[in-house]
Amino acid sequence: MTMTVLVERTETLCNGIKLLQLIHPEGQNLPTFEAGAHIDVHLGNSLMRQYSLCNSPSEQHRYHIAVLEDAQSRGGSQYVHQHIQAGQTLQISAPRNVFSLAQTHSKAVLLAGGIGITPLLAMAEQFLVNQVDFQLVYCCKSPEHIAFTGRLSQPDLRDKVVFVHDDLISHPELLQAFLPSAHEHHHLYTCGPNGFMQTVFAQAKSIGWQDAQLHQESFKADLNTQTHRHFQIQIASSGDVFDIPATQSITQTLEENGYFIPVSCEQGVCGTCITHVIEGEIEHCDQFLTEEEKASNKIFTPCCSRAKSDLLVLDL
Ligand code: FES
Incomplete structure (x- = not known):
């Protein structure tokens, strides 16, 4: 609605x-x-x-x-x-929340990568109201890329904010300066590019943070990630086979070749692009299908999901 x-x-x-x-x-x-x-x-x-x-x-x-x-x-x-x-x-x-705050905090660390500042700023506002001890670490390319400078420089917030203009993915050791040792009611929240969040979690875990204390959000399937691999798609009705490169989605590749699958969010959250799979093993990357639907290996969201097998045959 x-x-x-x-x-x-x-x-x-x-x-x-x-x-x-x-x-x-x-x-x-x-x-x-x-x-x-x-x-x-x-x-x-x-x-x-x-x-x-x-x-x-x-x-x-x-x-x-x-x-x-x-x-x-x-x-x-x-x-x-x-x-x-x-x-x-x-x-x-209406607003929905898949990135909720934990029930209890003695301290929170908010680590924003670029535009990932947006949900973390709302969290900082909530912590101010709830009088939770927190630090907001805002990583972006340069001072010219800092958003919300007016709000972040106000007296109630400015002492809690640190700006970082180094590449933390290349220099993860720099993160240690902002990560306190883990205690039971400490929580870490991060939002930004997938590589950034993976780096943050890896560093936190290396000093004892537990999974239950680590929270992240990423709406967008990161098609540039190194973890994605090349595979092939076959169209069942025509027999046409297409290479899907690691940096492109299935729907993008098919569209370039004259096959149009309806899309809307292109981020795996709306279900518009759901397509049946006849053969091959799916790598689900969406937040829309239920665990049962994913386990069935019969349908997937080709706007963001991919293949574990070398070939997927689509019922198109
Ligand atoms: S277009 Fe929304 S899930 Fe694929």
Whole structure:
């Protein structure tokens, strides 16, 4: 179910990041949300994208989302940057949370990689309200890439924020300066590129942090990751076979070759692209299918999922 919101204002936060302030069209309160929550935003070009809410969860009169313009974008971020303006309405979902805060904290560490700052800023706001001891480590390329500079420099927050402009993936040892030793009620939250989050978790685990204390969020399937491998897709009806490179999705490759599978989110959360598989072993990368559906090895989401076997035969 969707609801209509008004884009009350937009703002360029820094290099390539655009903030949208969304309000109820008649000025009423919006549904409440928890820190870490996101909304689905239906864009006018029939795409849907998920964006984290980055304002304080104590605010009920508005939602803030911030969108990074992605040069590799296939519609979502480019649409937001080029077409969405103050005064227009948008269809959005109610907030959902798949990145919730733990019940109890004695200390929290928030590690943001680039645009991954968005859900972590809402968490920082919540910790301020709850008087939880925390540190926000914000890693980005340069000072020109820092978003929310106004909010992060305010007195209640500035002493809790550290900016890092080094490449932590290449120099993971630098993370140790920001990772306290693990205690029972310490929690670490990270959001950013997959490689960044993997590095953060590896370093935390190396000094004793347990899985239950580590929390991450990534909406976007990272097709540039080294872990993805090349495989082939066969179209059952025609017998056509296509190579799927490690850096491209199945739907992208098929579209380039004249086979169109409907897509919307392209991130494995909406289910629009579900396709039946006749042969081969699926590598599920979505958050939509149930564990039973995944185990059946009969359907998958080719916008982000891949193959464990060398060949997948699709019922197309
Ligand atoms: S397009 Fe949304 S799950 Fe594939």
